[in-house]
Amino acid sequence: MTVLVAGGGIGGLTMALTCHEIGVPVTVLESVREIKPLGVGINLQPNAVRELMDLGLGPKLDSIGIPTKEWALVGRNGNDIWAEPRGIDAGYNWPQYSVHRGELQMLLYHEVLDRLGPDSVLAGHRVEGYRNRAQNHQQSGVEVTAHDRHNDATVTLHADVLLGADGLHSAIRAQMHPGESEPIWGGAVLWRGSSMGKPIRTGASFTACGSLDQRFIHYPISPVDPATGLQHINWIAELTFDPSGGWRESDWNRRADLDEFLPQFEDWTFDWLDIPQLIRSTDEIYEYPMVDRDPVDSWVDGNVALMGDAAHVMYPVGSNGASQAIIDARVIGAAFLKRGVSSNALNSYEAALLNDMSALVLRNRGAGPLAILGEVDKRCGGVFDDIDDVLERSEVEAFMARYKAAAGFAIEALNNAPPTIAPQSTAP
Numbered sequence: 263m264t265v266l267v268a269g270g271g272i273g274g275l276t277m278a279l280t281c282h283e284i285g286v287p288v289t290v291l292e293s294v295r296e297i298k299p300l301g302v303g304i305n306l307q308p309n310a311v312r313e314l315m316d317l318g319l320g321p322k323l324d325s326i327g328i329p330t331k332e333w334a335l336v337g338r339n340g341n342d343i344w345a346e347p348r349g350i351d352a353g354y355n356w357p358q359y360s361v362h363r364g365e366l367q368m369l370l371y372h373e374v375l376d377r378l379g380p381d382s383v384l385a386g387h388r389v390e391g392y393r394n395r396a397q398n399h400q401q402s403g404v405e406v407t408a409h410d411r412h413n414d415a416t417v418t419l420h421a422d423v424l425l426g427a428d429g430l431h432s433a434i435r436a437q438m439h440p441g442e443s444e445p446i447w448g449g450a451v452l453w454r455g456s457s458m459g460k461p462i463r464t465g466a467s468f469t470a471c472g473s474l475d476q477r478f479i480h481y482p483i484s485p486v487d488p489a490t491g492l493q494h495i496n497w498i499a500e501l502t503f504d505p506s507g508g509w510r511e512s513d514w515n516r517r518a519d520l521d522e523f524l525p526q527f528e529d530w531t532f533d534w535l536d537i538p539q540l541i542r543s544t545d546e547i548y549e550y551p552m553v554d555r556d557p558v559d560s561w562v563d564g565n566v567a568l569m570g571d572a573a574h575v576m577y578p579v580g581s582n583g584a585s586q587a588i589i590d591a592r593v594i595g596a597a598f599l600k601r602g603v604s605s606n607a608l609n610s611y612e613a614a615l616l617n618d619m620s621a622l623v624l625r626n627r628g629a630g631p632l633a634i635l636g637e638v639d640k641r642c643g644g645v646f647d648d649i650d651d652v653l654e655r656s657e658v659e660a661f662m663a664r665y666k667a668a669a670g671f672a673i674e675a676l677n678n679a680p681p682t683i684a685p686q687s688t689a690p
C-alpha cells in the first residue's frame with residue numbers, strides 16, 4: 263500500500279502530509295534539485311485553510327500569512343465598485359490567508375521532512391512516465407520512471423498508486439492525454455512583484471482595480487512593521503494583447519522589465535494608492551502569460567491520477583489554484599480511507615470533482631469574480647461617481663454567491679460540512 267507523488271508543490275506536499283496522517287506510506291519525487299521559496303503572493307480560501315488546520319498547521323500558517331479581511335473591486339478612477347468582508351469577518355469558521363507561495367511551499371516541505379523523514383522527498387527526480395501493471399497475483403500497481411538529475415540516471419520505482427501533482431507542464435498528463443496542445447494563452451499577461459508599501463483600506467484587503475483589459479491587483483502578505491509603518495505588498499499588473507501573435511513561454515520564474523508595462527500604468531495614481539510608485543519600488547518583477555488548458559474528460563488512468571494544476575490549471579483570477587490543489591489532496595485522502603489505496607479510490611475522487619472543476623476552469627477563463635470589472639466597463643467605461651448609478655448591489659451579491667458556490671467556498675455550506683478527513687482516521 264504505497265503512493266508515489268510526482269511534484270513537490272503545494273498539492274504534492276499536502277498529499278504527502280495527508281497520506282502520512284492516514285497511515286499510507288508515500289514518497290514525493292520533485293524535479294528541481296533543491297526546493298526554494300519561489301513565486302510571489304497567493305490566496306488560500308477558507309475551504310483550503312480548514313484542511314491545513316485539520317493537518318495541524320494552523321499556527322504555522324498564521325505565522326506566515328495575513329488573514330484577509332476584505333475583497334474589493336475598484337473602478338479605473340479609484341472609486342469603489344464592491345467591497346465584501348472575507349474569512350472570519352465574513353462569517354466563515356476559518357480565515358482566508360494571503361501568503362507568499364514560496365513560504366507556504368517551504369512550510370509544507372519542512373513539515374513533510376519532519377513528519378515523514380528526510381527520504382520522503384526525492385528532490386532532483388523528474389518523473390518521465392508510468393506503466394500500469396497488470397492486475398493479477400504477480401503484478402499490480404504502477405511502475406514509474408524518473409530521471410535522477412543528481413546521478414544523470416534513469417530510476418524505476420513501484421507503487422500502488424501514482425499521483426501526478428506536477429503542475430502546468432505535467433509529464434503525467436502528457437502521457438495520459440497524448441496530443442494535447444501546449445497551455446492556451448488567451449491574451450492576458452501578468453507582471454508580478456512584491457515590495458514594501460503603506461497599508462491601504464483594512465490593511466488586509468485584496469483589491470482589484472481597473473477593467474478586464476487592464477487591471478492592478480494589490481494585497482499585503484505580511485503584517486505592518488511597527489518600525490516603518492510598511493508591509494510587504496503583493497501586486498499584479500495585467501494587460502491584454504491580441505493572442506494571435508503568441509507570447510513567450512509560460513514560466514512562473516521569468517524575470518521582466520518595467521518598460522514592458524509601466525508606461526500603461528503611469529497615471530494610475532489615486533489619493534489612497536500610488537501604483538507607479540509601488541511598481542518602481544520593486545526589485546524583482548516576474549512575467550507570466552495567463553494560460554490554462556481545456557478541461558479533459560478524465561484525470562485517471564488505472565492506478566494513476568492527476569491532481570492540482572496538472573488536472574485543472576486555471577486562470578489565477580479567483581484564488582483557487584493552490585486552494586483547489588489542497589482540496590484535491592484531501593479528497594483523494596478521504597477516498598483512500600473509504601476504498602483503500604486503489605484505482606477505485608482514484609475514480610471516486612474524479613467523480614467527486616472533475617465536472618465541477620472543469621466548469622470552474624471555464625468560468626475563470628471568463629474572468630471569474632473579476633468579470634464584474636468588465637460589466638462596469640461595459641456600462642460606463644469604468645469611470646463613475648456613484649456605483650449605485652451603474653450596478654444594482656443585488657446583482658453583484660448574487661454573482662459573488664454563485665462564484666463562491668462554484669469554487670467550493672459558499673459560507674453556510676462550508677461551515678456545515680463535516681471534515682473531509684475525520685481525526686484519527688486510518689486507511690484500511
Ligand SMILES: Cc1cc2nc3c(=O)[nH]c(=O)nc-3n(C[C@H](O)[C@H](O)[C@H](O)COP(=O)(O)OP(=O)(O)OC[C@H]3O[C@@H](n4cnc5c(N)ncnc54)[C@H](O)[C@@H]3O)c2cc1C
Nearest residue numbers: 269271272273293301302388389428429514570571583584
Ligand atoms: C516556481 C513556481 C512559482 C509559482 N508562483 C506562483 C505565483 O506567484 N502566483 C500564483 O498564483 N501561482 C504561482 N504558481 C502556481 C501555483 O503554485 C499553483 O497554481 C498551485 O499552487 C497549484 O499547485 P500544484 O501543486 O498543483 O502545482 P505547482 O505548485 O506548480 O507544483 C508543481 C511541482 O511539480 C514539480 N514538477 C514539475 N514537473 C515535474 C516532473 N515531471 N516530475 C517531478 N516534479 C515535477 C514542479 O517543480 C513543482 O514543484 C507557481 C508555481 C511554481 C512551480
